[in-house]
Amino acid sequence: MKKTISIIGGGPTSLLLAAFLDVDKFDITIYEKNKTLGRKFLVAGKGGFNLTHSEPISDLIERYTPSNFLKNSLLSFTNNDFRKWLHDLGIPTYVGSSKRVYPEEHIKPITVLNTILNHLKNKGIHFKYNHVFSVWDTQNNLIINNEITYSDYTVFSLGGGSWKITGSDGAWLKTFEEKGIKTIPFKASNCAFKIDWNSKFIEDNEGIPLKNITISCANKQQKGEAVITRFGLEGNAIYGLSPQIRAQLKLHNKALIYIDFKPTFTLENVASKIKNSNFKNTTQILKKELKLSPSQITLLKTYLSKDSYLNAEIISKYIKKFPLEVNDLSILDEAISTVGGIDINAVDTNFQLHKIPNQFCLGEMLNWDAPTGGYLLQACASNGVFLAKYLNKID
Template sequence: MKKSISIIGSGPSALLLAAFLDTTKFEVTIYEKNKTAGRKLLVAGKGGFNLTHSESILDFIERYTPTNFLKDALLSFTNDDFRNWLQSIGIPTYIGSSKRIYPEEGIKPITVINTILNHLKEKGIVFKYEHTFSGWNAENNLIINNAIIPSDYTVFSLGGASWKITGSDGSWLETFQEKGVNTAPFEASNCAFKIDWNPDFITQNEGTPLKNITITCADKKQKGEAVITKFGLEGNAIYALSPQIRAQLKTEEKATIYIDFKPTFTLEQVTSKMVNSNFKNTTQTLKKGLKLSNSEIDLLKIHLSKETYLDSEILSKYIKNFPLEITGLGKLNAAISSVGGIDLNAMDTHFQLDKIPNQYCIGEMVNWDAPTGGYLIQACASSGVYLAKHLNEID
């Protein structure tokens, strides 16, 4: 007789878990509180559906905080494995210029989701929509829509606390706390970071990008682009530094980042161009000799004294290592992702809760962090497949 598996939630970790479970051994039911599945995936697809990244899996693993928690899952189901699986169900992908991986042109996010859902339905996976988990009874059976749902195995894939419109609101956290499961409060990640800009600077430069820069915080460095907003800074060059920035904000109530405006040049090369410039003034040297943008030049002018700005050697050091103070995080609901949720120490190496046998937690509801660029979806997919392989081998 088949055993039952109840999956709570229908994000990428849940869908990939279901895709790899052995339905000759299990009756699998997915319970989703919304009317449709994968709503957060649709939000992720609005800016281009970045499914994963093409870098080597060993480099891939280093993108996560902490790096060791998802290592086995990522090695068990790599970014190449993910692409091959997508291809096998009819979703060919390609590597973009940024080395990110997308569905081939013309394939919309809704098509990707529907293809996955159709694949699961062909496997016999049952979906029950508008079914909301609210807790457990005394025997640790699920309570869904006020009904008791017995299950041999339960897997929670409830998501984090960003983008409440998708149903990913973190409202489940208190329910797990009351059960005695160790949790961490939710915080914004891959979000806007607050900078108290000079009013004159932001009036002139709001909405402009800082391109081809490197930003450093603590021991972490990230190349990319950042956009100047009225609130502060956003973009891939700063999103990847979320763990380091949050850590400094907690201990010091502020964080300092350092921008390298010319990461392809050494300090000596920048200094040589400044000192030996044939342009008539410093601003022309920055604009024409070093190809800095107007926004980058304005940043230097606003934050440095006139004497420093006109001293080529000192200015060169700031071009390579320009400090900016961050004073806060953007709103959690507007963040691309969140950290917090189920504490890593509350589960074993296969994501089983120590307080509730045969019940597991996967995906963004668990307290790990990842930058944008395909790393979030890949980690969710890998953790789902990793757990499926484990459950398939139990009996």
């Protein structure tokens, strides 16, 4: 007789888990509180559908915080494995110039989602929509839609605390906390960071990207671009520094970041370009010799004294290490992802809850962090496949 598995939540982690579970061994049901599955999957696709990242798996693992927590999952189902699986389903992918992996250009996110759902339906996976988990009974059975649900194994994949429109609202956190499972409050990640700009500067430069820069915080650097917003800065050059910025905010209520406007030049190169230029006007030198953008030049003009701006040695240092103070994170629901949720020490190496045998937590509801660029989806997929392989081996 088959054993039963209840999967709570219908996001990417759940879909990959169900796809790799042995249907000859298990009767599998996905319970989703919305009318459809994969809503966050589709929302994520609107901003450029990064399925994964193509860098070597050893480098990819190090992108996560903490990296060791997800290592076994990522090795069990690598970025190359993910691409092969999608290809076998009829979803070919390609590597973009950023090394991110996308579906072939004619394939839309809804097509990817429907292909996966059709695969699950053909496997015999059951779907129950508008089904909401609320609490456990005294025997640790689930209460779903006010009725007891019995199953041999339960897998929670309830998402993080952002994108409420998709159903990922983090409302489940209190339920787990009251059960005695250690939780951590949600915080924004891969989000906008608050900077108190000079009023004249932001009036003239709101919405303008700072391209081809490197931003650093603490011991971490991130290349890319960042968009100047009225709130502060956002973009891939700062998203990857979320753990470092949050740590400084927690300790000091502020964080220092540094922008390198010319990461391909050394400090000596920058100073030489300025000192040896045939142009006499500093602004012209920065524009013509160093190819700085108008916004970068305006930043330097705004925040440096006139004497510092005109001093070749001083301005060179600021071009390579321009300081900005971050004062806050954006609100949770505006973040691309969140950290917090179930403390990673509340689960074992197979993601089973220590307090409730045969019940597991996966995906973004666990307290790990990842930058944008396909890393979030890859970790969720790997999480699901890892647990599927573990459950398939149980006698």
